[in-house]
Amino acid sequence: MRGVIGQGRILGPLGERAVRGEVAHALGFYGPRSVGKRTAALRLAQTLACEREMAGGCGTCLSCRKIERGTHPDVRMVTRSFGNRGVTIEQVRELASDLALRPLEGRKRVVIIDDAGGIEEIVQDVLLRNLEEPPSHAVLILLTTTPSSLLGTIRSRAQPITFRLVPADEIAAGLVARGIPDAERYAAAAAGLPGVAIDLATGESARADRAKIEAELYGLISSGLTARFSWAADMNELPDDKDHDRLRTREIRRRFDDWSELLRDAAVAARGDLVRPRRPERAAQSMKIAAGASPTEILGIAALVERLRRDLAYTANARAMLELFVLRLPHVAAVAA
Ligand SMILES: [Zn+2]
Numbered sequence: 394m395r396g397v398i399g400q401g402r403i404l405g406p407l408g409e410r411a412v413r414g415e416v417a418h419a420l421g422f423y424g425p426r427s428v429g430k431r432t433a434a435l436r437l438a439q440t441l442a443c444e445r446e447m448a449g450g451c452g453t454c455l456s457c458r459k460i461e462r463g464t465h466p467d468v469r470m471v472t473r474s475f476g477n478r479g480v481t482i483e484q485v486r487e488l489a490s491d492l493a494l495r496p497l498e499g500r501k502r503v504v505i506i507d508d509a510g511g512i513e514e515i516v517q518d519v520l521l522r523n524l525e526e527p528p529s530h531a532v533l534i535l536l537t538t539t540p541s542s543l544l545g546t547i548r549s550r551a552q553p554i555t556f557r558l559v560p561a562d563e564i565a566a567g568l569v570a571r572g573i574p575d576a577e578r579y580a581a582a583a584a585g586l587p588g589v590a591i592d593l594a595t596g597e598s599a600r601a602d603r604a605k606i607e608a609e610l611y612g613l614i615s616s617g618l619t620a621r622f623s624w625a626a627d628m629n630e631l632p633d634d635k636d637h638d639r640l641r642t643r644e645i646r647r648r649f650d651d652w653s654e655l656l657r658d659a660a661v662a663a664r665g666d667l668v669r670p671r672r673p674e675r676a677a678q679s680m681k682i683a684a685g686a687s688p689t690e691i692l693g694i695a696a697l698v699e700r701l702r703r704d705l706a707y708t709a710n711a712r713a714m715l716e717l718f719v720l721r722l723p724h725v726a727a728v729a730a
Contacts, residue, residue: 394407394433394436395449395451396449396569397429397432398429398564398590399428399563399567399587400433400559403554403556404433406439408448411441414441416501416532418527418531418532419534419550419552420532420536420554421540421548421553422554422556423539424556424583425558425586426650427586427587428520428557428587429556433554433556436450437503437532437534438468438503438532438534439460440501441500441631442467442499442500442501443500444456456498462696462703465498467497467501467502467642468502468504469503470504470505471488471504471506472508473535480511480512482519485519488506488533489506492528492531492533496530500530501531501532502531503533503534504531504532505534505536506533506534507537508537508538510541511542513707514544515654518544521547521550524550540553557585558585559586560585564576564580564587564590567587568591573595575594578585584669584670584671584672584673606648606651606652607651607655611678614722614724614725615725615728617724621719624719625712626717628641628644628645628715629711639709641711645714646702646705649705653695653699653702654671654672655678656682656691656698657669657671658672658675658676659695660691660692661679662679662680663683663687667679678728682728684725685724685725685726685727686724694718694721697721701714701717701718707716
């Protein structure tokens, strides 16, 4: 599919059928973050609306450009709302009434829910009721990293499309096609995630931010409880304004997203060999953590961070969450060096 790196085996046939207007009423795009779910969902919407009837959309006709800009009347992208909640009941009601309307310009109405796994169960129930008798033109695409957090009754109604990690040579080819130099280096560092490769390749600042957040974890691992608790207090006391909760949640999420990969690598290293690391360029630190703490501790913290990432949207007490994290974080003095 145009502009999607990898996943050709599943997206190819999906795109071919969509050109003929054949598509399920509900699809679940499952897979890790930055693997291409969002791009693929937009491309599927473009396929259904493209004036040139091309798989993936031509990218240049008016319909394709409107979808790219988010201004097409038949295509709506719903993302997690601000604050500590997921997609709200109001958003779900709105998208349901949207789906019920006939398409204005294309053949289908498409609603894409980004991060459908973060939706509270009560809201999923409302969503489910709207999946039961969908109008013939309605297409709902649910994106999530954790399909298990969707109600079984929703999952069973959605055609599952599982996104896999992309081989480095495919990512490199995708970067070369975008005119990006040093493609192989970025492709290797991205460990199967094309979105990460593109971010790394296109942004010095993305690389600097990533290194800073990695260093923050190593700093915490090598420091004592006093420093750790003051870090938790600082994280909790971000600028105090009406966007406070949203900013804080975003900052914590960025860290837990990155740290879960580093801790996952340390956990793999603790069990023996560090095979297929998510962060190959930090393999040395992952081995140091594995050598300096017990496997139980490392597996425990890796699992805890996964859980906290999931709970982050619902927690009312960010500070307690951060303190639990620093308490359980193993101490390894050598890792900061
Ligand atoms: Zn087009």
